[in-house]
Amino acid sequence: MMVDALTGILLIPAAATLLLAALPGYRLTARLNVLAALATFATALSLFIVAPETGPYLLVDDLNKVFIVLTTFVGFTTSVFSASYIDHEIEIGRLTPVFVRFYHAMYQALMFAMNLALVANNIGVMWVAIELATLTTVLMVGIYRTHEALEAAWKYFILGSVGIALALFGTILIYMAARPVIGEGLSAMVWTVLVTRTSQFDPALLNVAFIFLLLGYGTKVGIAPLHAWLPDAHAEGPTPISAVLSGLLLNVALYALLRFKMLLALNPAAIAPGPLMVTLGLISCLFAALMLYRRRDIKRMFAYSSIEHMGIIVFAFGMGGPLANFAGLLHMTMHSLTKSAIFFAVGHVAQVKGTQKIADMGGLTVTHPVLGWGLVLGIVAIAGLPPLGIFMSEFLVVSSTFAREPWLAVLLVLGILVALGGLFLRLNTIAFGEPRGPTAPAQASYLPMFAHLAIVFVAGFYIPPALVVGFENVAKLLG
Amino acid sequence: MHGITFDIAHLLAGSLVLLSFMQLYQDRLYALLNIYALHALVLAASVAWQAFVQDAPHLYVTAAIALLFKAIVIPIALHRIIVRLGIHREIETVVGVGPAMLLGMGLVALSMVVMLRVTTEADPLAREDLAFALSVVLLGLLMMVTRRNAVSQVVGFMSLENGLVLAATGAKGMPLVVEISVAFSVLIAFIVIGIFLFRIRERFDSVDLQALDRFRGERR
Numbered sequence: 059m060m061v062d063a064l065t066g067i068l069l070i071p072a073a074a075t076l077l078l079a080a081l082p083g084y085r086l087t088a089r090l091n092v093l094a095a096l097a098t099f100a101t102a103l104s105l106f107i108v109a110p111e112t113g114p115y116l117l118v119d120d121l122n123k124v125f126i127v128l129t130t131f132v133g134f135t136t137s138v139f140s141a142s143y144i145d146h147e148i149e150i151g152r153l154t155p156v157f158v159r160f161y162h163a164m165y166q167a168l169m170f171a172m173n174l175a176l177v178a179n180n181i182g183v184m185w186v187a188i189e190l191a192t193l194t195t196v197l198m199v200g201i202y203r204t205h206e207a208l209e210a211a212w213k214y215f216i217l218g219s220v221g222i223a224l225a226l227f228g229t230i231l232i233y234m235a236a237r238p239v240i241g242e243g244l245s246a247m248v249w250t251v252l253v254t255r256t257s258q259f260d261p262a263l264l265n266v267a268f269i270f271l272l273l274g275y276g277t278k279v280g281i282a283p284l285h286a287w288l289p290d291a292h293a294e295g296p297t298p299i300s301a302v303l304s305g306l307l308l309n310v311a312l313y314a315l316l317r318f319k320m321l322l323a324l325n326p327a328a329i330a331p332g333p334l335m336v337t338l339g340l341i342s343c344l345f346a347a348l349m350l351y352r353r354r355d356i357k358r359m360f361a362y363s364s365i366e367h368m369g370i371i372v373f374a375f376g377m378g379g380p381l382a383n384f385a386g387l388l389h390m391t392m393h394s395l396t397k398s399a400i401f402f403a404v405g406h407v408a409q410v411k412g413t414q415k416i417a418d419m420g421g422l423t424v425t426h427p428v429l430g431w432g433l434v435l436g437i438v439a440i441a442g443l444p445p446l447g448i449f450m451s452e453f454l455v456v457s458s459t460f461a462r463e464p465w466l467a468v469l470l471v472l473g474i475l476v477a478l479g480g481l482f483l484r485l486n487t488i489a490f491g492e493p494r495g496p497t498a499p500a501q502a503s504y505l506p507m508f509a510h511l512a513i514v515f516v517a518g519f520y521i522p523p524a525l526v527v528g529f530e531n532v533a534k535l536l537g
Numbered sequence: 538m539h540g541i542t543f544d545i546a547h548l549l550a551g552s553l554v555l556l557s558f559m560q561l562y563q564d565r566l567y568a569l570l571n572i573y574a575l576h577a578l579v580l581a582a583s584v585a586w587q588a589f590v591q592d593a594p595h596l597y598v599t600a601a602i603a604l605l606f607k608a609i610v611i612p613i614a615l616h617r618i619i620v621r622l623g624i625h626r627e628i629e630t631v632v633g634v635g636p637a638m639l640l641g642m643g644l645v646a647l648s649m650v651v652m653l654r655v656t657t658e659a660d661p662l663a664r665e666d667l668a669f670a671l672s673v674v675l676l677g678l679l680m681m682v683t684r685r686n687a688v689s690q691v692v693g694f695m696s697l698e699n700g701l702v703l704a705a706t707g708a709k710g711m712p713l714v715v716e717i718s719v720a721f722s723v724l725i726a727f728i729v730i731g732i733f734l735f736r737i738r739e740r741f742d743s744v745d746l747q748a749l750d751r752f753r754g755e756r757r
Contacts, residue, residue, distance in 0.1 A: 212687070216690060223697055223698065227671070227704060230705055230708050230711070234708050237709065238658060244712045246710075247712060260658055262655035266655050
């Protein structure tokens with residue numbers, strides 16, 4: 059039987075999970091982890107050449123192709139970073155080889171779960187995949203077994219489960235809405251069937267379902283009143299996992315939300331999901347921007363920055379329309395790349411300094427020029443300064459909003475500027491001034507970080523026309 | 538829909554809501570676990586009845602899982618954990634019994650208003666089931682926020698999952714995918730929770746989450 063690329067991106071991580079769980083020796087498993095992630099990425103790229111058939115369980119279209127390629131790419135670069143990060147953790151004895159074996163297996167299991175959520179053509183399968191992704195990350199967040207790590211993992215587990223439970227209730231309601239129209243059985247849960255008949259669904263049921271889905275998957279996206287798990291989970295887990303959480307898992311939950319938004323948009327009698335998303339997005343952006351000022355833990359600070367950016371992205375998709383959707387997609391891509399690059403840098407910085415407290419690190423550009431300037435570049439990018447990619451996407455979000463709802467744009471700009479202030483305040487302490495803390499040279503792999511930053515830098519000037527066309531298609535699809 | 542089949546389904550789903558209320562005011566862990574076991578037992582009966590009414594044999598599997606796993610295995614396992622941890626003392630509740638019950642009633646009223654209004658088209662059995670299921674889900678949530686003890690939070694979460702199973706089986710003809718996944722997720726959730734409880738024990742000598750709270754948040 060021929061295995062197409064679609065099953066490939068599921069089979070490779072699934073097989074790697076089993077293999078890595080069985081193999082001893084952390085150096086070998088770290089390499090295999092990188093290799094598996096690379097193979098998955100290559101397979102994902104081949105989706106552009108030969109698009110496999112859409113079946114009742116798996117689907118591939120323009121929308122999820124973007125997400126799949128982004129996920130597998132960042133998954134690959136993070137695995138490279140993870141290899142050097144884990145090396146150091148073993149050296150200082152923070153992790154034992156048994157835990158590292160477990161960690162690598164979970165890493166691939168997470169990749170599998172995220173890919174499955176992205177390619178699922180069935181709302182039930184998608185839900186299962188997101189639940190699986192939550193459980194694997196819970197285990198990884200708690201891997202250091204310190205007080206803080208356990209509390210973070212517990213909090214994440216409880217809040218994540220509640221979110222997931224609400225999402226399941228929403229999923230059941232969607233099925234209830236679809237059943238009278240499509241009939242009983244499997245096809246009433248298949249995306250490609252649902253979208254053709256949504257206009258006949260009972261709008262009241264769809265509305266309630268969407269509220270549950272928004273709260274449920276919104277918890278996983280980390281939008282503001284539902285974000286409580288996010289900073290802890292980012293701060294206490296291993297840094298590669300912070301990078302994957304911020305860069306990828308939030309996107310996957312957002313993808314689920316976008317699918318349901320598309321569904322609702324097809325039924326004219328149902329509520330418009332846009333205003334709800336705009337409100338939540340704006341609250342997240344403003345709230346997280348203000349929270350940036352009181353942060354003393356570097357990873358926690360960037361976790362709040364992730365909430366801010368997810369807020370902007372949810373806001374953009376909530377505004378809707380080809381331009382805002384395009385801006386949202388671009389911003390999501392840029393944020394994933396930049397934020398994971400920042401976490402790569404932060405991971406090595408925290409290892410060198412032996413702490414995550416901002417007060418204990420200083421003068422990085424003097425003591426560790428490559429790492430320090432990399433981090434500076436990352437922070438400049440994430441704050442949205444020109445000429446980098448995030449400036450471009452934020453500019454698009456703001457300008458497209460300004461044309462339609464000037465007041466909302468003003469609030470959004472306020473959030474972005476407040477966040478910029480907060481980030482620069484800390485940047486000054488971390489990167490410049492008197493060197494503080496240990497100054498031992500870092501054993502780092504700079505390649506993943508600078509690869510991401512280079513893409514973000516180039517995207518500030520030039521986005522390949524093929525990519526623009528691709529994003530425009532997706533933006534139209536999103537409505 | 539025959540009168541008697543409907544009445545039985547109604548009775549079982551209603552009992553689930555009642556048992557959820559009973560969980561709210563239990564102030565001892567053993568009693569709480571017993572009520573939870575009963576909750577799962579009623580769920581199993583309810584799912585089996587749905588399987589019979591809808592003529593959907595695969596639902597018997599779900600009923601069996603609820604009976605064996607949730608009503609017997611989990612309560613026994615949690616019992617043993619409680620004994621091993623030596624925490625069979627009283628549970629502290631954050632909100633008193635009175636306010637908790639009032640809040641619970643408000644939540645049930647809310648779910649009735651929401652679900653009965655939006656499902657006017659659906660058949661009466663599914664309608665009532667969904668309304669009851671949402672009540673059970675919300676009461677489970679309420680229990681999770683009013684308790685501090687990790688074990689009782691877990692029980693709250695599991696009764697919430699029972700509500701989801703009730704909703705999934707009430708939706709006629711829903712594919713097996715979801716039932717399996719729900720059962721599966723409970724299984725995994727339990728394993729995870731079990732690991733957590735032991736890890737928490739290792740580190741804190743307590744499963745009182747207030748002890749955890751000391752370590753939270755920003756540290757200088």
